[in-house]
Amino acid sequence: MGETESLAKDAEVWYRNGLSFECTGCGNCCSGPQTGFVWVDDQEILAIAKQVGLDHDLDRFERQFVRTLGHRKSLVEYSDGDCIFLEPKTRRCSVYESRPGQCRTWPFWKENLASPARWGQVAKSCPGCNQGKLYSIQEIHRIGDRLHET
Ligand code: SF4
Ligand code: SF4
Structure with missing residues (x-):
């Protein structure tokens, strides 16, 4: 799509004036029954394994932290829906620096x-939506596109 066409399309979308978002660190998106899956590819697995000091033994890392669903892999979650890397007390991500693209975007x-x-539905469970830093439509698309590149 050409730049002009892309700009015209941007002008039509409902969030053309941008959206505010600033994470409060509540941990809702890393927990709960609606969490679903935190998909990871080999690169993301390696990055997290490095952070937890298990990059020398990826098989062990995967046995402990990753589950395979068909052709895809997802981080393990506890029966209450908490991601295995969510610190139970602080509700913070213990691998924040190497968190997967799904979490980054x-x-x-x-x-x-x-x-x-x-x-609006997303904002009900994510209190960071509609507050704090204003992201322009271009920034929003740049961030969102990163998810589909992986
Ligand atoms: S639900 Fe929203 S505010 Fe809470 S930790 Fe996740 S991104 Fe941050
Ligand atoms: S990897 Fe971190 S940011 Fe992603 S769902 Fe798990 S705890 Fe949350």
């Missing part, structure tokens, strides 16, 4: 931006 996922109603 939240909440600017394409499906979350589908409509104001969908964004």
Whole structure:
């Protein structure tokens, strides 16, 4: 898509004036029954394994922290829906520096931006939405696109 066409398309979307977001660190997106899956590829697995000092034994790392679902891999979660890397007391990510793309790009996922109603639903469980730093439409798309590059 050419730049002009892309700009014209940007002008049409409901969040053309940008969206505010600033994480409060509540941990909701890393926990709970609606969490679903935290998909990871080999590069992301290696990055987290490095951070926890297990890059010399990736098999062990995967046995402990990763589950395979068909052709894809996801981080293990506890029965209550908490991601295995969510610190139970502080509700902070224990591998924040190497967290996967899915976590880095939240909440600017394409499906979350589908409509104001969908964004409103996301904001109900993510108190960081609609507050703090204002992201321009270009920044939002740049962040969201990173998820689909991986
Ligand atoms: S739900 Fe939103 S505010 Fe809470 S930790 Fe996740 S991104 Fe941050
Ligand atoms: S890797 Fe970290 S940021 Fe991602 S879901 Fe797990 S605890 Fe949350």
